[in-house]
Structure formats: structure tokens, C-alpha cells
Amino acid sequence: MEDDPATTPWLTDDQQAAWAGLQRMQGLLSGRLNRELAASSGLSLQDYAVLVNLSEAPDRRMRAFELGRVLGWEKSRLSHHVARMAERGLVSRERCPADRRGHFVALTDAGSGALAAAAPGHCTSVRRWFVDRLDPGQLATLAEIARTVQKGLREDCEEDG
Secondary structure: OOOOOOOOOOOOHHHHHHHHHHHHHHHHHHHHHHHHHHHHHOOOHHHHHHHHHHHOOHHHEEEHHHHHHHHOOOHHHHHHHHHHHHHOOOEEEEEEOOEEEEEEEEEOHHHHHHHHHHHHHHHHHHHHHOHHHOOHHHHHHHHHHHHHHHHHHHHHHHHHO
């Protein structure tokens, strides 16, 4: 079904400014953090996200589909990224004994070490480029906005699947 331009509820100027601002901020912030993280640790933001999620998981491992869901990545993107990280020794892939077709992605000791080495510098960058530029009220509002949007997205995914 095609959307009809005549009946589309277009964004207001304020809504468009908020949406465009969020996209620009995210792009600029991600680019800056990615460059700084890569320069200091050799990790990308995507590597870091995988390592953080695995480090917080029971037994430092997650089913591949769960990791993909948490990261919001398609199956093929996750598979390729995990393969590259495994080649670098940061993660390993383990067969799931309960499901012969499924795999776990597990944090290796090298991955844990890389995360521990990268975290202080990354935290400093996040503070410098994001946290310190906002007052406590702005941070609280942004956290609430993020929770609201994420909740709606999760609910929509549950309805779809």
C-alpha cells in the first residue's frame, strides 16, 4: 500500500527540526566517538557494543539472535561482524547444545581485556562530547525520551512477531 501524499500527516516545522537535529547529532557524535575509540583501542563502536553486551550477559555469552535483537542488527550484519571479531580473537562462536542450528557468541579473555582497556577512554569521550554538554534536567529528559521510544519499538516488534 502506497502512502498518499495528499493525506500524509507531514511533520510540523518543530517536529522536523527535532527529527533532523537528532539524526545530525547522532551522526556527528557516533563519528567522533568511533574515531576516538578506534585511535585509542583499535575497536569500533560496533565492536564495543558487542563486547559490552557480552560482558553483561550470563556466562559472558548470548545466543546470536538475542545479541542481534539487542543491537538492532540484521542477521547477516551480525554474522559478518562476529566473524571479523572472532578472527581478531575478541569473541568466539559456540554451538548451542539445545539447538544444533543455533550459536552462542561468547566473549573471550582477549575481548574482555580489550573492553577493559578501551572503557576508560571511551567513557572520557562520552562524557566530553555528550554528558558534560547537558545539564541534569536535560539528561533526565533525554533518558525518559529514549525509554519511551524504545518501549514503543519493542511493543511494535512484539506485535509483529
